Amino acid sequence: MPSRTRRAALSLTVFLATCAVGGQFLNGRVNAQTASDESSLRDNLHQFTDVYSVVEQNYAEPLNGETVDKVIYDGAIPGMLHVLDPHSNFYDPKAYAQMREDQRGHYYGVGMHIQSQPDKAGVIHTMVADTFENSPAHKAGIRPGDIIVSINGASMEGKDSLAISNILKGPKGTHASIAVQREGHDQPIVFDVVRDDIPRPSVDLAYFIKPGIGYIHVTQFMETTSKEVQDALTKFGPDLNGLLIDLRGNPGGLLTEAVGMSDKFLKKGDIVVSQKGRAFPDQVYRASHGEQDDRHFPIVVLVNRNTASAAEIVSGALQDHDRALIVGETTFGKGLVQTVFQIADNTGLALTTYHYYTPSGRLIQRDYNGVSLYDYYYVRADAKPADKTNTEVKLTEAGRTVYGGGGITPDEKIEQPRSNPFELNLLQHTAFFNFTKHYLAHRDIPQNFVVDDAVLNDFKAYLKSEKIDYTDADFNTNLDWIKSNIKGSLFISQFGTNEGLHAMMDSDPQVAKALTYMPEAQALEQNALKKQQQQQASLR
CATH class of the missing domain: 3.90.226.10 (2-enoyl-CoA Hydratase; Chain A, domain 1)
Incomplete structure (x- = not known):
């Protein structure tokens, strides 16, 4: 058996063994498998290795180590789990490390979300989506919309967001020199950012x-x-x-x-x-x-x-x-x-138990x-x-x-609330995000900022410059929604994500409606207390 076939078979064997007895080991007991079960497992593994061997020997392109990992980690194992249920999942080393980071709620880095996108020439650039409130990136002055040009003098052109994110993370107290290109500035702006503990509050x-x-x-x-x-x-x-x-x-x-x-x-x-x-x-x-x-x-x-x-x-x-x-x-x-079992090589199995x-x-x-899977997650009544x-x-x-x-x-x-065609058009053009970059290119806004007629006129001028079509009727009908999104986007950029969310939440229609049910919640609470008092009295 070729070495890569043996490696693939070994990976799947370890995985299946964990599925079969991992839970029982953790619980301090192992249920005996019948001879029939063991025979069936051996037969299935033989079939897998036979199929994999044919693929390895005859596929149009040679299989390298990275391809082998994809076949196992992205293909065979997830495919098997998704046959069981929609939520059992397998984490390769990178995904497992990210899961643990999310559970802990903090990491060491600069504190911002980034996303990669190609320009018109197809070159990948990574842009700052938002900065976390009071994070090193936010305090240094990095803003959403900034394009990351280099880190510590090394060009970031062509690197995806995951690669750049890993570069930005590092030990607490270490420095990162981040050069960004900002709209309205001819030359990159360089920020010296000191990495710190980045809490991610829930x-x-x-x-x-x-x-x-x-x-x-x-x-x-x-x-x-x-x-x-x-x-x-x-x-x-x-x-x-x-x-x-x-x-x-x-x-x-x-x-x-x-x-x-x-x-x-x-x-x-x-x-x-x-x-x-x-x-x-x-x-x-x-x-x-x-x-x-x-x-x-x-x-x-x-x-x-x-x-x-x-x-x-x-x-x-x-x-x-x-x-x-x-x-x-x-x-x-x-x-x-799902119970998460740690498997070899820092991988994890989230198995429904x-x-x-x-x-x-x-x-x-x-x-x-x-x-x-698609219908389960996205097509629901x-x-x-x-x-x-x-x-x-x-x-x-x-x-x-x-x-x-x-x-x-x-x-x-x-x-x-369902978005109407006008709202969808603005969202598809990321109009509020891009307007924010334009509006804050050479100015700051105060904490008591209000979206007044002057701001709305600037926004209209921006839409026209970007050839985003609208009518006066569209604008006037959706005025409250426009003001809320302009203010929220500006506050996210100027003051951080939480302040932006706060600004938008005060005009959220679902929140406003939910608040009207407070009297019903009060009646529910009083009725529950009355029932409790009656039950206590009956026990005396």
């Missing part, structure tokens, strides 16, 4: 959106999420009379942090989530501390079709215990639990049988069908009807 916004009403935006669940939520509640202090938790687009993350966040709002001992599987014992997670004071305030949780996994655990727990009113769209429906269930017993996972004959029906703690088997159904539906 709670990127926490402020009083109205007097007495706190707003928390949670982007994902990482190792610091529950602490960040507690810090936000502490910051709000005794003036907090209501809370809006925004989980739109939250893809999930660490189960322990979803439990920890839910613990802030439930009673001690309340079930947060349960998980059931085959290789491990079933587990029930409960609130270990519960709300730490006697204050009771209404909670509204805003979700959408991309709220998934750990974010659905929080939504389902607060809904089932009648602690929060859930508003928005039916969530994604990702209730398969459990199913999630809400406190009332609802299965969170959406049906994926007979559905392609916006809401549950009117006919709930085959839908799982459960009751909350106070007796309200809730539905399972496909995400968390909101108590009150709030539609995602």
